[in-house]
Amino acid sequence: MAALLGRSCRKLGFLSSGHGARRSVSTETGKSLNLYSAINQALHIALDSDPRSYVFGEDVGFGGVFRCTTGLAERFGKNRVFNTPLCEQGIVGFGIGLAAMGNRAIVEIQFADYIYPAFDQIVNEAAKFRYRSGNQFNCGGLTIRAPYGAVGHGGHYHSQSPEAFFCHVPGIKVVIPRSPREAKGLLLSCIRDPNPVVFFEPKWLYRQAVEEVPEHDYMIPLSEAEVIREGNDITLVGWGAQLTIMEQACLEAEKEGISCELIDLKTLLPWDKETVEASVKKTGRLLISHEAPITGGFGAEISATILERCFLKLEAPVTRVCGLDTPFPLVFEPFYMPTKNKILDAIKTTVNY
Amino acid sequence: MALSRISSRSNGITRPFSAAFNRFISTDSTPITIETSLPFTAHLCDPPSRSVESSSQELLDFFRTMALMRRMEIAADSLYKAKLIRGFCHLYDGQEAVAIGMEAAITKKDAIITAYRDHCIFLGRGGSLHEVFSELMGRQAGCSKGKGGSMHFYKKDSSFYGGHGIVGAQVPLGCGIAFAQKYNKEEAVTFALYGDGAANQGQLFEALNISALWDLPAILVCENNHYGMGTAEWRAAKSPSYYKRGDYVPGLKVDGMDAFAVKQACKFAKDHALEKGPIILEMDTYRYHGHSMSDPGSTYRTRDEISGVRQERDPIERIKKLVLSHDLATEKELKDMEKEIRKEVDDAIAKAKDCPMPEPSELFTNVYVKGFGTESFGPDRKEVKAALP
Numbered sequence: 001m002a003a004l005l006g007r008s009c010r011k012l013g014f015l016s017s018g019h020g021a022r023r024s025v026s027t028e029t030g031k032s033l034n035l036y037s038a039i040n041q042a043l044h045i046a047l048d049s050d051p052r053s054y055v056f057g058e059d060v061g062f063g064g065v066f067r068c069t070t071g072l073a074e075r076f077g078k079n080r081v082f083n084t085p086l087c088e089q090g091i092v093g094f095g096i097g098l099a100a101m102g103n104r105a106i107v108e109i110q111f112a113d114y115i116y117p118a119f120d121q122i123v124n125e126a127a128k129f130r131y132r133s134g135n136q137f138n139c140g141g142l143t144i145r146a147p148y149g150a151v152g153h154g155g156h157y158h159s160q161s162p163e164a165f166f167c168h169v170p171g172i173k174v175v176i177p178r179s180p181r182e183a184k185g186l187l188l189s190c191i192r193d194p195n196p197v198v199f200f201e202p203k204w205l206y207r208q209a210v211e212e213v214p215e216h217d218y219m220i221p222l223s224e225a226e227v228i229r230e231g232n233d234i235t236l237v238g239w240g241a242q243l244t245i246m247e248q249a250c251l252e253a254e255k256e257g258i259s260c261e262l263i264d265l266k267t268l269l270p271w272d273k274e275t276v277e278a279s280v281k282k283t284g285r286l287l288i289s290h291e292a293p294i295t296g297g298f299g300a301e302i303s304a305t306i307l308e309r310c311f312l313k314l315e316a317p318v319t320r321v322c323g324l325d326t327p328f329p330l331v332f333e334p335f336y337m338p339t340k341n342k343i344l345d346a347i348k349t350t351v352n353y
Numbered sequence: 354m355a356l357s358r359i360s361s362r363s364n365g366i367t368r369p370f371s372a373a374f375n376r377f378i379s380t381d382s383t384p385i386t387i388e389t390s391l392p393f394t395a396h397l398c399d400p401p402s403r404s405v406e407s408s409s410q411e412l413l414d415f416f417r418t419m420a421l422m423r424r425m426e427i428a429a430d431s432l433y434k435a436k437l438i439r440g441f442c443h444l445y446d447g448q449e450a451v452a453i454g455m456e457a458a459i460t461k462k463d464a465i466i467t468a469y470r471d472h473c474i475f476l477g478r479g480g481s482l483h484e485v486f487s488e489l490m491g492r493q494a495g496c497s498k499g500k501g502g503s504m505h506f507y508k509k510d511s512s513f514y515g516g517h518g519i520v521g522a523q524v525p526l527g528c529g530i531a532f533a534q535k536y537n538k539e540e541a542v543t544f545a546l547y548g549d550g551a552a553n554q555g556q557l558f559e560a561l562n563i564s565a566l567w568d569l570p571a572i573l574v575c576e577n578n579h580y581g582m583g584t585a586e587w588r589a590a591k592s593p594s595y596y597k598r599g600d601y602v603p604g605l606k607v608d609g610m611d612a613f614a615v616k617q618a619c620k621f622a623k624d625h626a627l628e629k630g631p632i633i634l635e636m637d638t639y640r641y642h643g644h645s646m647s648d649p650g651s652t653y654r655t656r657d658e659i660s661g662v663r664q665e666r667d668p669i670e671r672i673k674k675l676v677l678s679h680d681l682a683t684e685k686e687l688k689d690m691e692k693e694i695r696k697e698v699d700d701a702i703a704k705a706k707d708c709p710m711p712e713p714s715e716l717f718t719n720v721y722v723k724g725f726g727t728e729s730f731g732p733d734r735k736e737v738k739a740a741l742p
Contacts, residue, residue, distance in 0.1 A: 059583055062652070085553035085589040086520055086581055114519065117556070153439040155502050157518035324716070330440055330502045331491040332716040 030181075030214035036206040038180035038213045039068045039145075042187040043106065045217045047076050050104055053141075053191070055081045057091060057108025065110060066147060066206050092118035092144065096126050096196075099139035104191055112148035112200060113157040119165070126196040127171030140194035145187070147203035148176075149241050149291055150337060155330040161292035161323075163239075166198050167269045167301065173197040174269040175222060176240040180211040185220030186266060193222060202241035209244075225272035227279065231259035233351055234285040237276055237302060239265045242289050242338065249343035258351050268298055276302065277309045284315035285350050289338050294322035316353035321346045383409045385679060389614035390671075396596055398603035398632070401621040405613040409681050411457065415612050416672045419449040420691055422473040423669060424698045425482060426642075429472065429489060429503075432702065433646045438489045442503045444642040445473040447610075450668035451576055451636045452477040454615025455544060459623060462539065466514040466527040467546035469504035470576075470640075474546070478511040482701035492708035499711045500719075512541075521547060521554030524573060528560040531571035531626075542570040542626045544619070550581020552595050561631065565602050568630035572622045573599070575635045576609065582644040583653040596635035609638030610666040639666065 033041070047053050055072055061083045063070035073081040084091045088109055095105035109115045115122075122144070130138035150159045166174045175190050175197055177183035183201065190197040228243070229250055238246045243264055250260040261279050265271055280286050286306055288299035299320040306318060321338040329336050385407050393400035426446040432438045445452070448470070455465070456477040467474050472485055480496060488495025489503055497505050497516075505516040514530060517523040527545025534541045551557065552575055564571040575595040579586050586593045596604030603625070607618040618634055625632045639662045643650025650659070676682055682690075 062583065083584060083588060085584075086550040087553050087555060089555055090553075116519075117554075155440045155504070155518075157504070158441065326716060326720050329500065329716055331499060331710055332713070335713060335716050 028212075028214045030212045032210055033180050033213040034205075034207050035177075035180045035183055035201065035209050036066050036068045038184040038211075039187060039201065040070055040072075041213065041215070042184040042191075043069060043072055044075065046104070046106065046188060046191045047072060047080060049217065052102065053080070053104035053106060054098065055106045055108070056084050056095075057145075058086060058110045059083060060108050064108065066203065068145075068201075068206075069108065088114055088116075088118040089121055092121040093125065095142050095144070096121060096129070096139045099141035099196070100129065100137050102141065104141040104143070105139075106191060107142065107144045109144060109146040111158055111160075111203075112146040112162050113160045115144075115146055115162060118144075122166070122172065122196075122198065123169050127169045129171075129196075131171060138194070139196050142196040143187075143191050143193075143199060144197070145199045145201060147206070148200040149202045149204055150328070150333060151204050152333065153330075154328070154333075156328050159328045159333075161200075161240075161290065163200055163268055163290075164292055164296060164298045167298050169269075171196070172269065173222060173267060174200070175267050176200045176202070177266065178202070178240055178243045178264050179205070179209050181213045182220060182264075182266070184213055185218050186222070188217065189219040189222050192219065197222075200240065204241045205244075220266070223267045223270050223272055225266060225275040226264045227261060227275065228264050229260065229262035231261035231283065233259045233283055234287060234347055235261045235263060235276065235279040235283045236287045236289065236343075236347075237263045237265055237299075238289045239268065240291075242291055245338070245340050246289055246343055248340045249347060252340070252344050253347045256348070258347060260347065265302075271302070273305055273309070276306060280306050280310045281313045284313055285353075286310075286314070286318045287321065287343070287346055287350060288318070289321040289343055291323050291338065293325045294320055295325050297322050316350045319346045319350050385409055385412060387412075387613045387675065389608065389617065390611050391608040391614065393614070393618065394596070394606040396594075396599070396604040396606075396633075397601075398605065398625065400605060401617050403617075405617045407613060407616075409679065412672065412676055412679065413681055415453055415457070416669065416676055416687065417690060417694070418477070419453055419612070419669045419672060421482075421694050421697070422446075422449045422452065422476055424691075424694050425476065425485060426472065428698050428702060429486075430642070430646065432486075432489065437706070438503065439491070440502050440504075441469070442489070442646045443470045443644065444646070445470050445640065447641040447662070447667075448576060448578060448636075448638045449473055450612040450671075451546075451574075451609050451615055451638055454612040455574075455619045457612070457616045458619035459544070460541070461511045462541040463623065464512040464514055464527070464530045464534070464541065464543040465546065466517070466523045466530065466543065468517050468520060468523055468548060468551065470548075471504070471506045471516045475506040475508060475513060475516070478508050478513040480506065480508055480511075480513075482698060483704055486702050486705035487708050490705055490708075491710060492705055493711050494705065494708045498715065500715065521551040521556055523547065524551070524554075524557045525560040527573070528564045528569055528571045528631075531564065531569040531631075532567065535568075535570055540627065542572055542623050544572045544574050544622075546574045546576055548581060549575060549577040549579060549586045549593070549595060550584065550589065552577075552598065553581075553590055561599055561602055561633075564631040565599075570626040571631045572619075572626050573631065573633045575633065576638055577635050578638050578640045580640075580644070580653065583648065585653065594635075596633050599631070599633045602631050602633055604633035604635065606635045606637065609636030610662075610668045610671070612668055612672060 060069040061073045095107040098105040177186045303318040389403045426444045452473040484496040491499045504518045507515040524545045531543040596606040608614045
């Protein structure tokens, strides 16, 4: 049985937003926090700054299964931070109703794998509310947070990446942070965004990722991708925890003389086409990587759009390094995952096309 | 007098003892009547009698099987801490009476479907310890070929439909199985088990409505261990009388720590379901471990509560007292039995440890039916990395 190829690299730390970043907040110092603490801080600030915001979901009262909601119930009271029974459909529906009355409903779905009972509510109710009521009503105050992604031993129902299902729904936004500093700023933007947002948090990074996070209230704009590493030979696009793996592949590729440009999409819907387009026009090559299965994954949308916009500038076909087309496996996880070596192989093949 | 050697090849668990008891009471079919410790509480039906027909054989079997289940779960706990079992592991110790009582009342043609706390139900349905430990450790010899893990045990030949990770999703499935049984005129029923947390899922009520409308032989069994993960039942449900939640569907509340009460209730439920349609059983039970191995189980309940239940209501202790009071075995014989069980479990673990992991090619099998011929792509999309068989 092959060893965990590259998954262990996650333990070494992860991307800083240092290289060539254009966000001023990235140069500020702050406290060293991990992902769940950063999210916790964001929630504290959100509830503090708006008295009509509420956090609810399964087990959030004592802090949640990932500790993201610690201290909230004690500080803001059980009327604003409360547990719900085990019914995702009910929780999201309830959140939509709350948001429709002008409140900020911050809903937690315990694992992204369990979001499907609420899928109807999100797609048919939340996404279309403003549209079908002719702007009389909206549920913009709704933010749904869910931990997603592989964690090493999650198996079928604790590892899924369902972002592609939601990217297909006009009317909602889908946001995925890559690190603690990003998560805090993005989550605050999502909560304050006047549209319903689904915020996927990479659960692998809850404890593993540690970064300096400014303690004040700051927001990172949505629908703006960030070039976190500049290069000239190939553009790599990803989001969430996968970026850590991609950066390692970039470092290895650099040793072989391939200069890689790495872009964090951050917001998947609506996504920043201009930044990616500009990058691909410079490099001429594109590689997309995500944990979700390759067929119908969000990489397909990026690929098709870039092809439309940059066809004549492309030196090689757009390549995608993604999860395999199988249910997320238990013992086979190392084979399923888009690992550093798979990405490296693809980089080399694309550059040598 | 010591029990004579029992065959060491453990395949099933409800084998009759080959031992010859040196007693004046013959063991095999001496009928014994046991009174359940608590009366049944009924909703829209007449509760069954508190006197349960049993036999000395059955009493000893109950003890042995429950002790085996208990030992298996404790062993799984150690294996998980030793990182031989990975992923998620939800242990059933404390709730054994439900599994064993249900089995005693039904046949292998009746279907059982449950959620993720399924190790003991699988054993009750005839699964072997080897299959259990292999599946937990992700080995080939496991009941789901190592591809399912702790939450996905299945046994088709005993009508055990698993083993489900998503809470509440198994109940509509169970009602569907009941529909098939009725359609095929099988004279069998389906027990769809779920927990007090799942009892608040909307799909349960949808399935219940359909079952009642079409008179399906579906028995919905709420294994109420009073905590949905970390949430106590009074904080999750407006009405914690889960047996009444069916409203127009009859229900029965049962002491889930008393294997004989469970047996009587399941027998009653089976007769009801075959004649009149769905019924809800609420098993008042308790789990000693936390929700899963990552939950210490003591942040939302006191240690006193746990040890209190262990002292007052432990299902194995109850059977042990009955065995001793009916003079079917001595303390020492029971202790020897427990020692043998421990050895049986250790042997099964050792055997499972030697078993290989599934072949890498198994990653792609059974996604679709064989021969469907789809492709699974790796990087580049230029080379087909694997063709799904």
